[in-house]
Amino acid sequence: MSYLRSVPRxxxxxxxxxxxxxxxxxDCGRGFYPYRQICPACGSANVEQVKLPxxxxxxxxxxxxTPPAEFAQYAPYxxxxxxxxxxxxxxxxxxxxxxxxxxxxxxxxxxxxKYREQGxxxxxEYGIKFRPAR
Amino acid sequence: xxxxxxxxxxxxxxxxxxxxxxSKMPPLASVVGWGAYIPIYRxxxxxxxxxxxKGGEKAPVRQKSVPGFDEDSLTIAFEAAKNALRRGRVDPRxxxxxxxxxESPPYAVKPSATVIAEALGLSRRLYGxxxxxxxxxxxxxxxSVAGLVNSGIINYGLAVGTDTAQGRPGDExxxxxxxxxxxxxxxxPGRDSAATIEHVVSYVTDTPDFWRREGExxxxxxxxxxxxxxxxxxxxxxxxxxxxxxxxxxSDFSHAVFHQPNVKFPQRVGASLGFRPExxxxxxxxxxxxxxxxxxxxIGLTNVLDHAKPGERIxxxxxxxxxxxxxxxxxxxxxxxxxxxxxxxxxxxxxRFRVIxxxxxxxxxxxxxx
Amino acid sequence: xxxxYVAGVGATRINEHWDKSLRDLMVEASLKAINDAGLxxxxxxxIFVGNMSSGYLQGQEHLGSLLATWLGIPGVAASKVxxxxxxxxxxxxxxxxxxxxxxxxxxxxVGVEKLTDAVTSxxxxxxxxxxxxxxxxxxxxxFVALNALVYRAYMKKYRARxxxxxxxxxxxxKYAVNNPLAQYPRPISLEEVMRSPVxxxxxxxxxxxxxxxGSAALVLCSENKLKELRDRDVLVELAGSSIxxxxxxxxxxxxxxxxxxxxxxxxxxxxxxxxxxxDVDVVEVHDAFTVLGVIHLEDLGFAEKGAGWRLxxxxxxxxxxxxxxxxxxxxxxxxxxxxxxxVYQIYDVVAQLRGEAGKNQVDGAEVGLAQNVGGVGGTVxxxxxxxxx
Numbered sequence: 035m036s037y038l039r040s041v042p043r044x045x046x047x048x049x050x051x052x053x054x055x056x057x058x059x060x061d062c063g064r065g066f067y068p069y070r071q072i073c074p075a076c077g078s079a080n081v082e083q084v085k086l087p088x089x090x091x092x093x094x095x096x097x098x099x100t101p102p103a104e105f106a107q108y109a110p111y112x113x114x115x116x117x118x119x120x121x122x123x124x125x126x127x128x129x130x131x132x133x134x135x136x137x138x139x140x141x142x143x144x145x146x147x148k149y150r151e152q153g154x155x156x157x158x159e160y161g162i163k164f165r166p167a168r
Numbered sequence: 169x170x171x172x173x174x175x176x177x178x179x180x181x182x183x184x185x186x187x188x189x190x191s192k193m194p195p196l197a198s199v200v201g202w203g204a205y206i207p208i209y210r211x212x213x214x215x216x217x218x219x220x221x222k223g224g225e226k227a228p229v230r231q232k233s234v235p236g237f238d239e240d241s242l243t244i245a246f247e248a249a250k251n252a253l254r255r256g257r258v259d260p261r262x263x264x265x266x267x268x269x270x271e272s273p274p275y276a277v278k279p280s281a282t283v284i285a286e287a288l289g290l291s292r293r294l295y296g297x298x299x300x301x302x303x304x305x306x307x308x309x310x311x312s313v314a315g316l317v318n319s320g321i322i323n324y325g326l327a328v329g330t331d332t333a334q335g336r337p338g339d340e341x342x343x344x345x346x347x348x349x350x351x352x353x354x355x356x357p358g359r360d361s362a363a364t365i366e367h368v369v370s371y372v373t374d375t376p377d378f379w380r381r382e383g384e385x386x387x388x389x390x391x392x393x394x395x396x397x398x399x400x401x402x403x404x405x406x407x408x409x410x411x412x413x414x415x416x417x418x419s420d421f422s423h424a425v426f427h428q429p430n431v432k433f434p435q436r437v438g439a440s441l442g443f444r445p446e447x448x449x450x451x452x453x454x455x456x457x458x459x460x461x462x463x464x465x466x467i468g469l470t471n472v473l474d475h476a477k478p479g480e481r482i483x484x485x486x487x488x489x490x491x492x493x494x495x496x497x498x499x500x501x502x503x504x505x506x507x508x509x510x511x512x513x514x515x516x517x518x519x520r521f522r523v524i525x526x527x528x529x530x531x532x533x534x535x536x537x538x
Numbered sequence: 539x540x541x542x543y544v545a546g547v548g549a550t551r552i553n554e555h556w557d558k559s560l561r562d563l564m565v566e567a568s569l570k571a572i573n574d575a576g577l578x579x580x581x582x583x584x585i586f587v588g589n590m591s592s593g594y595l596q597g598q599e600h601l602g603s604l605l606a607t608w609l610g611i612p613g614v615a616a617s618k619v620x621x622x623x624x625x626x627x628x629x630x631x632x633x634x635x636x637x638x639x640x641x642x643x644x645x646x647x648v649g650v651e652k653l654t655d656a657v658t659s660x661x662x663x664x665x666x667x668x669x670x671x672x673x674x675x676x677x678x679x680x681f682v683a684l685n686a687l688v689y690r691a692y693m694k695k696y697r698a699r700x701x702x703x704x705x706x707x708x709x710x711x712k713y714a715v716n717n718p719l720a721q722y723p724r725p726i727s728l729e730e731v732m733r734s735p736v737x738x739x740x741x742x743x744x745x746x747x748x749x750x751x752g753s754a755a756l757v758l759c760s761e762n763k764l765k766e767l768r769d770r771d772v773l774v775e776l777a778g779s780s781i782x783x784x785x786x787x788x789x790x791x792x793x794x795x796x797x798x799x800x801x802x803x804x805x806x807x808x809x810x811x812x813x814x815x816x817d818v819d820v821v822e823v824h825d826a827f828t829v830l831g832v833i834h835l836e837d838l839g840f841a842e843k844g845a846g847w848r849l850x851x852x853x854x855x856x857x858x859x860x861x862x863x864x865x866x867x868x869x870x871x872x873x874x875x876x877x878x879x880x881v882y883q884i885y886d887v888v889a890q891l892r893g894e895a896g897k898n899q900v901d902g903a904e905v906g907l908a909q910n911v912g913g914v915g916g917t918v919x920x921x922x923x924x925x926x927x
Contacts, residue, residue, distance in 0.1 A: 037671070047672055052287035066790055068673050074790050094794070096686035096738045098678055102666055103659035105678045107537070108237060113679045115687060115789045123789040127677045129238055130208045138690075146246045146287055147238040149676060158274055160283065161676065163238065168512060 051161040054086040065122035088144040090118035130165035141167040192414040197314035198361035201353030203251020204470040206517040209234040211529045213343045219526045220338045228430035232346035232458025235332045241272045242280040245330035248349035251511035256353035265295040265325030269305025269462045272331045304488025306462040313354045331461035336386035346458025350466035360503035369495045371406040378489035403485045406493035418442040422480035425451030425468035427487040429459045471514040476500045540760035542637045542776040546575025547885045549754035552721040552873030554654045564650040567753035575757040576768025583642045584615035588629030588649040589877035591664040595656050622668035626880025627910030627919025634779040643760045649878035650753035668913035686738040689829040691794035696844035704731045705850045706828040707870045714867030716897040721750045721873035745828040747874035754881035772892045778811030778922030784915045797915030800837035807920040815839035819903040820890045821863045822883035824911040862900045880910030891925040
């Protein structure tokens with residue numbers, strides 16, 4: 035599972051993951067995450083980087099009970115698509131919440147948390163999760 | 169020249185500094201932003217003693233905070249620092265220092281400062297470092313950043329105390345070893361700041377009251393030796409040095425915040441220094457959150473800043489095993505009130521919690537591996 | 539440009555084949571298909587192997603060349619084709635192009651996957667590679683979890699009940715009983731399905747395709763080769779073959795209840811074959827999860843959007859219904875050896891068109907459709923087969 039041990043990969047993506055950097059297409063107006071140079075909706079290359087809003091609502095969610103190997107110790111946990119205040123949809127894990135407290139439309143806010151570790155000796159991968167908003 | 173000697177015996181004899189310091193320093197720096205973070209989980213000490221002593225243990229605090237499985241001292245520091253930046257109303261790119269005091273960093277080698285700086289979007293031209301001096305590391309970080317500001321090296325710097333303290337299961341300290349962080353955005357003195365740092369003192373001796381050897385998972389402590397020769401001697405000495413140098417008396421302070429490994433120690437040291445219980449009230453939170461180690465006195469300070477009025481004077485004295493105390497005197501400025509509401513108050517974090525049982529606690533702390 | 543015919547088909551049973559390796563499986567299926575065609579191995583000019591996870595699970599890539607040697611015909615053209623769970627269909631499409639172009643007269647296409655070499659959590663890691671590793675797998679989504687979101691979105695938008703949709707699993711199992719290749723040839727009840735453990739809310743274990751191993755193979759040939767084939771009353775043509783893609787990540791799409799790639803791929807295939815949905819007599823949809831089966835039927839044109847689940851309760855998916863679907867057990871009961879599934883589906887359609895489906899036979903089947911899906915619809919392949927003799 036060498037992709038799970040790759041340090042350059044984590045280093046490359048860190049800014050986008052730590053600060054939730056998305057893209058906004060200047061032609062069709064679509065916002066998307068993560069940032070990429072070409073708009074997935076209209077194909078324009080006229081895309082600017084934006085720091086996405088930190089609040090949103092749960093659009094859809096589910097509970098992962100049979101996790102992939104690298105998340106085995108954390109299950110069960112909630113994963114969701116969050117609709118941020120500007121309409122951008124973001125996939126993320128939810129935290130600081132019990133499984134049965136989550137509902138579609140729940141207001142959430144971004145927090146900086148550990149996602150996984152590359153083993154006990156490897157580096158720690160951090161990113162943005164969402165918790166019930168204050 | 170100091171004539172006073174604070175001794176029981178030669179080991180505790182104060183060795184005065186080279187300078188004749190008998191007057192307050194000019195304003196050192198100011199706090200323009202402050203913030204705390206405490207994880208959502210708590211375990212009651214009654215639950216811990218249910219497992220280990222069947223209810224026989226006297227509780228030094230009522231409950232302590234527990235980091236969630238996706239939290240560590242780095243993520244906890246991040247949120248406190250973010251709150252400080254919000255109150256500071258500063259573009260992160262203008263912040264040129266991030267000093268983090270902790271004894272429980274996620275890496276033994278690789279500073280949390282670099283990750284947090286990247287995540288907050290601070291300047292890359294950054295004085296960044298992780299520092300260790302047990303529970304004093306946070307206040308020392310503050311003093312260090314204040315020094316960078318004061319010398320004109322930087323305009324804005326962040327100082328953070330953060331810990332997810334390790335408690336050996338069944339040990340006395342397990343009842344209090346908590347998790348939390350407090351952060352301060354430091355800048356030049358000014359009336360529109362939240363508070364001016366007017367004087368600082370640091371008093372350090374080689375006193376091995378509590379330590380953790382390289383590679384060990386849990387610290388060692390020395391039971392009653394951590395009291396008089398360690399906690400009380402250093403806090404009292406640093407506090408008295410500060411009051412000597414500034415000419416201030418306990419009655420000049422509206423608030424006093426001491427390092428709080430439990431509820432009784434800060435109450436005792438406050439009384440012995442001449443402070444009244446009302447002066448300690450806002451800064452004494454450990455009964456609800458436990459001992460947050462490098463954040464301990466600093467979280468107390470954030471709660472004071474959440475409530476204090478301009479003109480009020482605050483004394484903060486930390487204690488770090490090994491051992492040493494930092495004493496810091498601050499005066500609240502006019503700019504505090506407009507900054508208060510820009511981030512969650514510390515009591516919000518203190519009062520919003522979920523209680524977990526001992527098994528869940530073990531899982532959160534990684535003692536049960538799957 | 540040549541017309542493309544299915545000269546032969548072969549497949550192993552789908553199962554946990556502890557005693558058969560990946561190469562054993564693909565050799566077995568290949569030999570069966572070549573034999574079924576009445577040809578010899580030396581007739582094969584090119585090989586396309588469809589597989590998703592051999593690198594991750596077996597540490598083995600380069601399957602095309604490997605199979606050529608293990609079939610005793612090193613020297614032929616060969617390569618591996620990958621499109622996640624649509625690897626089989628994509629391999630068939632490549633083989634179709636190879637014959638249609640006139641460059642090759644006789645081509646072997648094999649789908650193969652061996653998931654049981656890994657423990658479940660590693661297989662789960664393998665399957666999420668069909669989706670965005672960096673931004674979706676990173677957050678802990680499993681493949682099931684992504685489909686759970688689709689399920690929720692579908693039930694919400696069309697006010698469909700889970701019981702109605704979950705019946706798809708019951709349907710699949712009913713037909714798997716008469717399929718000797720099926721992994722689970724036993725019937726199940728709706729109650730069993732709804733009582734099975736939740737894998738990712740609301741998806742239940744018995745609504746999800748199982749993990750298994752298998753290999754299926756086709757020999758495709760041009761008109762030139764027909765005279766060399768085994769004598770048969772029936773000849774099946776691969777009349778339409780298409781691939782389309784969709785916006786890769788589910789959260790970047792505007793509507794989770796439809797898969798645009800199915801719509802596009804099927805329209806292309808219908809046009810190529812000169813048929814419409816109403817002409818199709820037998821259908822294989824990629825029901826990795828019950829709700830997908832429903833959505834696919836809608837996207838392929840067999841039901842209005844939001845009404846696919848009604849076909850189940852109305853009995854239209856039965857072998858004597860309007861849209862006989864998954865009449866050999868589908869992904870849920872016949873099995874879903876990921877990279878092989880697309881080829882198994884065509885194997886099943888060919889059985890129907892040849893009149894060799896036994897108790898599952900759809901009377902007078904002449905036109906069949908097989909839809910193979912990669913990821914949550916990131917890629918869809920559609921193949922249309924027609925009995926020409």
